[in-house]
Amino acid sequence: MNRKTIIPIGPYHPLLEEPEFFELEVEGEKVIDIDVHIGYNHRSIEKIAESKTFDQMVFLVERICGICSTSHPIANCNAVEDLVGIEIPERARYIRSIVGELERIHSHLLWAGLAGHFIGYNTLWMWVWKYREPILEIFEAVTGNRNHYAMMIPGGVRRDIKEEDIPVVLKGMDEAERKIEMVTKAVLDDPVLAARLKGVGVLSREDAINYCAVGPTARASGIPIDVRRDEPYAAYGLVNWEIIIREEGDVFAKVVVRLLECFESIKIIRQCLKRLRTVKGEIAAKVKEIPPGEGIGRHEAPRGEVFHYVKSDGSNRPVRLKVRAPTYVNLPTCKATVPGESIADAAIILAAIDPCYCCTERIVTINKRTGKRELNGQDLLRLSRKKTEKICKNMGKRNV
Amino acid sequence: MNKLWALKKSIWVYHVCSGSCNNCDIEILDCLTPKFDLERFGILLVGSVRHADVILATGSITRKALPRIKRVYEQMPKPKLVIAVGGCACSGGIFKNGYNIVGPYDKIIPVTAYIPGCPPKPEAIIDGVVKVINSL
Ligand code: SF4
Numbered sequence: 102m103n104r105k106t107i108i109p110i111g112p113y114h115p116l117l118e119e120p121e122f123f124e125l126e127v128e129g130e131k132v133i134d135i136d137v138h139i140g141y142n143h144r145s146i147e148k149i150a151e152s153k154t155f156d157q158m159v160f161l162v163e164r165i166c167g168i169c170s171t172s173h174p175i176a177n178c179n180a181v182e183d184l185v186g187i188e189i190p191e192r193a194r195y196i197r198s199i200v201g202e203l204e205r206i207h208s209h210l211l212w213a214g215l216a217g218h219f220i221g222y223n224t225l226w227m228w229v230w231k232y233r234e235p236i237l238e239i240f241e242a243v244t245g246n247r248n249h250y251a252m253m254i255p256g257g258v259r260r261d262i263k264e265e266d267i268p269v270v271l272k273g274m275d276e277a278e279r280k281i282e283m284v285t286k287a288v289l290d291d292p293v294l295a296a297r298l299k300g301v302g303v304l305s306r307e308d309a310i311n312y313c314a315v316g317p318t319a320r321a322s323g324i325p326i327d328v329r330r331d332e333p334y335a336a337y338g339l340v341n342w343e344i345i346i347r348e349e350g351d352v353f354a355k356v357v358v359r360l361l362e363c364f365e366s367i368k369i370i371r372q373c374l375k376r377l378r379t380v381k382g383e384i385a386a387k388v389k390e391i392p393p394g395e396g397i398g399r400h401e402a403p404r405g406e407v408f409h410y411v412k413s414d415g416s417n418r419p420v421r422l423k424v425r426a427p428t429y430v431n432l433p434t435c436k437a438t439v440p441g442e443s444i445a446d447a448a449i450i451l452a453a454i455d456p457c458y459c460c461t462e463r464i465v466t467i468n469k470r471t472g473k474r475e476l477n478g479q480d481l482l483r484l485s486r487k488k489t490e491k492i493c494k495n496m497g498k499r500n501v
Numbered sequence: 502m503n504k505l506w507a508l509k510k511s512i513w514v515y516h517v518c519s520g521s522c523n524n525c526d527i528e529i530l531d532c533l534t535p536k537f538d539l540e541r542f543g544i545l546l547v548g549s550v551r552h553a554d555v556i557l558a559t560g561s562i563t564r565k566a567l568p569r570i571k572r573v574y575e576q577m578p579k580p581k582l583v584i585a586v587g588g589c590a591c592s593g594g595i596f597k598n599g600y601n602i603v604g605p606y607d608k609i610i611p612v613t614a615y616i617p618g619c620p621p622k623p624e625a626i627i628d629g630v631v632k633v634i635n636s637l
Binding site: 143144145146148149152160161164165166167168170211226227230231234247248249 | 520521522523524525526527528530531534535536561563565594595596598599600601602619620622
């Protein structure tokens with residue numbers, strides 16, 4: 102008798118991020134295989150880009166993702182600058198790094214909250230998102246918008262960070278540091294979280310290399326890769342900071358890497374702001390003409406390396422734009438991490454690579470044996486929460 | 502006074518997204534978190550459209566999503582209120598001319614209200630929902 106069950110997760114998500122579609126093959130409680138389908142949120146951006154000018158293209162790629170909404174513009178500008186062969190002014194370098202790092206903080210916090218939500222720790226969700234709000238306020242003060250900052254332009258940045266804004270950002274950073282420290286301590290000390298996340302969904306170093314994982318997913322498996330250090334752009338070569346690495350490769354390690362990275366980001370922002378006080382001058386170099394040719398640009402987005410390729414024929418519009426987002430390479434690692442784990446853990450393991458996940462609401466289970474068996478996203482979340490509750494009970498702790 | 506008055510006290514919203522950049526979606530979630538805290542007005546985000554009074558729709562509909570959007574709308578109990586959140590949902594936004602885009606929403610399903618912005622601020626979203634409630 103065939104006792105296998107297929108659980109499709111997806112395709113599109115009601116909660117957050119891009120739609121994706123997972124198919125879990127389960128036997129009893131255990132996941133034995135997983136398959137990923139993508140393309141549900143295909144908006145034909147690369148094609149639309151061909152109808153935009155180089156300046157307009159930046160705003161278009163900004164709208165690829167609402168969470169890394171400055172990563173794509175930075176990578177895109179890097180690509181165009183590579184094509185033209187210009188250097189951006191020093192002041193613009195610092196501003197780029199500041200915006201990029203602020204975004205990393207808000208993105209990591211957003212993820213930590215959602216991870217909490219997935220395992221039934223809604224307190225963590227609300228808590229962390231509350232601390233994320235001040236970061237968005239800084240964004241609003243500095244760039245004029247909470248998301249989609251529209252700061253980048255080929256050759257530099259569009260808006261200067263004014264002298265009077267610097268103390269505002271600095272104060273915000275002090276506050277954020279205190280709060281993130283509190284959250285980090287709470288997360289690290291929590292026995293339930295440790296029981297729930299440690300040793301779950303381990304991605305070994307070899308697998309991470311074989312699947313070409315990038316960003317925090319790779320760094321939590323002990324691979325020190327980071328575009329900011331490997332190929333410095335913007336101001337990353339001019340300031341001191343460290344790469345956070347963990348060896349364990351489990352979900353807990355990914356949480357730790359992300360939370361600790363926030364502190365490095367704060368460090369970078371502080372140094373950049375200090376330099377902004379002394380480094381004066383232009384914020385954008387004039388890009389007069391875009392010659393025919395090709396250019397590539399990379400940026401370390403919160404989720405990993407973003408890669409942009411731009412081809413020009415000498416007109417004011419690109420002939421081709423190619424984008425490779427980090428989730429695209431991180432997603433297949435679930436083939437190595439999910440099989441062998443229980444269904445209740447699948448949600449958090451998939452969420453751990455910080456993909457465009459959250460599609461759990463539309464899960465339907467089909468039992469191959471009976472032909473039908475419904476288990477939807479709510480059920481998966483429920484299973485996940487139940488497990489946390491059970492652990493809490495065993496420890497004699499009340500769940501939050 | 503019409504029969505929609507029952508909705509005025511506590512409306513439940515369901516969130517549909519298709520072909521958005523998910524920033525609008527995050528702002529909708531943001532409305533629920535402590536700073537804005539929609540729940541104090543009795544507005545609750547629910548997991549199934551069968552429980553919902555209002556659909557908050559984001560994104561410019563993609564070809565693959567089209568049948569799903571139609572189905573979601575059919576499953577919704579009457580009266581069916583739809584609020585388009587964000588430039589994409591109102592007009593197709595920056596993705597309007599894409600080959601995979603069939604939206605915006607009002608081409609597919611009746612839309613009650615539009616909240617423009619890219620993304621609209623949480624205040625704007627709350628304001629939009631409140632205006633819809635008041636107009637009932
Ligand atoms: S309106 Fe703007 S923020 Fe909202 S989904 Fe569309 S592109 Fe994203």
